[in-house]
Amino acid sequence: MARSRPIVVISIWVAPFARGCSTTSTSLALRCREREPSTPSAFTAVTGAATTLMQLLVVRLLFGVGEGAFPAASFKTIAAWFPKKERATASAVMLTANTLGAALSPLIVVGIMATWGWRAVFFVLLIPGILVSILFWLVVKDRPSEVRSVTEQELNEIEGDDAPGEVEGAQRRTLKDILTPEIWKYFFAFFIFDIAYWGFTSWLPTYLVQARGFSMVEMGAAASLPFIVGAVGRVGGGWLSDRFFKDNRRILVIGTQVCSALFLYLTFVATSTWALILCQTAAGFFLSVFLSSFWALPMSTIPKRDMGLATGFINTGGQIGGLISPLCIGALLQVADGDFGTTFIFLVACILVSLVIVLMMGKRPRAAAEVGV
Template sequence: MSGQVNQGFRWKVRHSILSIIWLGWLFSFLDRMVISVSLPFIAQDLNLDATMQGAILSAFFAGYALFQIPGGMLADKFGFRKVMAFAIAWWSIFASLTGMIVSYPIMLICRCLFGIGEGCFPGASWKAISTYFPSKERATATAIQSSVNTLGPAVATLVAAGIIAQYGWRTVFVALGLPGLLIAAAIWYYFKDNPADHPSMTKEELAELEVQPGSNTANTGSSGITFKEFIKKPILWQMVLIWFLFDITFWGFVSWLPSYLMKVREFSLLKTGIVGSIPFFVGTVGTLLGGYLSDRIKGQRKWMFIPNALIAGVFLYLTYTVPSADMAIVYQSVSSFFMFMAMAAFWGLVMDTIPSNIMGSASGTVNFGGQAAGFISPFVMGYLIDVSKGSFDTAFVFLIIAIVASAGVTLTVNQERKDNGAALKA
């Protein structure tokens, strides 16, 4: 009888932790992605060309990329709870301030400061997952968290389009600040850096994590390696480069999609909000399926990443070459599905590779590569669009080259970590 009970699903503290982290990530994407839908209206109000619009998008990533590694190191040193709560409160304030700005230089400064707050969050959140989840569940938990990479832009597109149509672009930013402050309060009062200190933890759940008294993290997945030692391993820099190239495509795809649909495919604002969200909802399915499959081919994740990334590139090409606007949405959706299948496989590799004791610092380093791409990609795309006199074709070629290159670099990864404590070879 007891065996049957153990086999069934039971809600645990780690599931509540993941739910709150998921909400934090969702609002991080809402807060950052509404700028993409708002951009044509901001440009009209502030009299901006495409290059200047790209600079607004890139200003966020300047701060976001800059604080990936410091944010992760702070989480390793002071605990993920304080870092996550402070980060969400900080970026929520600057998200609201975005809607009050009337000057282009101040807009750049505000978006950079907004990015600094968000930059402290990712490494801390991955450390929280590695602390509260046993290694056999971490890839799935990370995939669930990563579903906001697609769901966030989808919801942001719908929410922003509806609010902008009714109240204007400024209102959407002001309104998004309060939910973030509530999530920050939930993290501050509910999370504990050591699971053994959490009042709702059971002995059975603690046993799954192998938590030792006085430890700040679970034993599972930890090792004696330091971050200074880990940065000497080629595998870390391979992952940084893969994520940099992949995110060139990802951030170009999500940042300029609304403008592409309105300017090239001549969709209305409301149609852009509805139809433009479809590729991201499809991508959410791809992310969750990718995480599920990634856990079942552990040790072979790169062979899941490579074909999916290449297929995504093929359908990106079809997106901008097909004459039919409706078929462009279909191809965007297919590309999104395979792109985020690949993303789930990649982060399964990351979570399987990095020991828990340095998860904040090392995962922040990997994510720095992606956010450096987020700084570069929107600006370069804006420049290519201006140079091409409004055509998006060259910009799409830029995205395709990047995702194909990410698959090429993935071929150089030799093997994954075989057990929880061993360092990964390169």
């Protein structure tokens, strides 16, 4: 790895970690469009000042708009600073930090809220977002070529495996220009899989308490396990993709989908408490491995010039899936009179449909430049 990239990878880790802890990191969004100012940290603080429901809704909506730049900006930064052979690992580190931040945030938030009240949470959490923004502004440049300490040899290492059509600074392109069949496959594969992912993670506590009779304390401990192993799964998925599957990354993606579907099913049919805990933990692990291994596909095939726009579009599919997933699960439970069997069938079916879409990508998804992007 080039000497400069350890600084970048540390920054990429710190930014989403702070974002996960505070839900405020402006981090990589600063790099989305030539250091364009981002807004999540400011709107986090404003949330604490809201006095009516309408004010709260407006502020959170604006927060979401500002935060929306994060995924696309982060993947674009990684594409600019890492060669293709290392991008899956770098993106996995970023995704893992985000997961760890979300896991640790309750510990931080509860202490602040107990001491100073709920409004203070949003004021205090403005601080890490601002600090991370400053860190990124000072440390990370848009391109390695803008850093004097990066040598020509390092630049060649980073850019050596890029196709001729992937040069930064090429003619600006619109969303319409990049919407090839391959991009649509990425979009729908992620959209449908995220329905299963968020359906499992959002309804697992309810399932453990209502269907399995767990106490609140037991539920808290058991429901945290998928997230803990998920952090390992995310970084592991990226590393495995770069280390063993760089010639056919789709194999790892399909394998994690099969395992995710299997352990979701076993979670429902498990007859003992320990079998249930083991299966739901394994399900969380493979669901997380999928996330990092899946993103390795577009990270290795989309040209740098289109990385921000394309990954932003793909991520939108996942966000839509995450939005409708809890609603779908709630509706299914209502129709099934609280029977979770229908819910688990739905989750497994979503994963299998996503798997079929990945199979349609072919043995090795072609680079966007090869299909007219």
